Amino acid sequence: MKRFPQDAERIGRLLLSHREFRSICEDHAAAEATLARIRARADADQRPEIGEYGDIIRELEAELEAILRAEREKEEADAGPREGPE
Numbered sequence: 169m170k171r172f173p174q175d176a177e178r179i180g181r182l183l184l185s186h187r188e189f190r191s192i193c194e195d196h197a198a199a200e201a202t203l204a205r206i207r208a209r210a211d212a213d214q215r216p217e218i219g220e221y222g223d224i225i226r227e228l229e230a231e232l233e234a235i236l237r238a239e240r241e242k243e244e245a246d247a248g249p250r251e252g253p254e
Contacts, residue, residue, distance in 0.1 A: 171229055175236050182239065189235050196228040 182189040203221040
């Protein structure tokens with residue numbers, strides 16, 4: 169996902185294994201496509217949907233970020249403590 173390039177590998181795994189994450193990604197893609205269509209309209213500057221879809225996209229991205237953060241934390245916990253220099 170272009171919004172989280174640093175998590176590309178993690179996103180690939182989650183798309184295969186995490187139903188909620190996959191559903192949010194699908195909703196995000198649909199909202200972005202809809203927003204692009206609205207912005208392409210001749211009357212785009214008068215369309216309230218632009219702000220509404222922008223809000224929806226930000227909310228979905230926050231949900232995705234929360235799942236990615238939780239997954240990162242889980243991976244770090246599973247890796248165990250790191251040994252530092254003595």
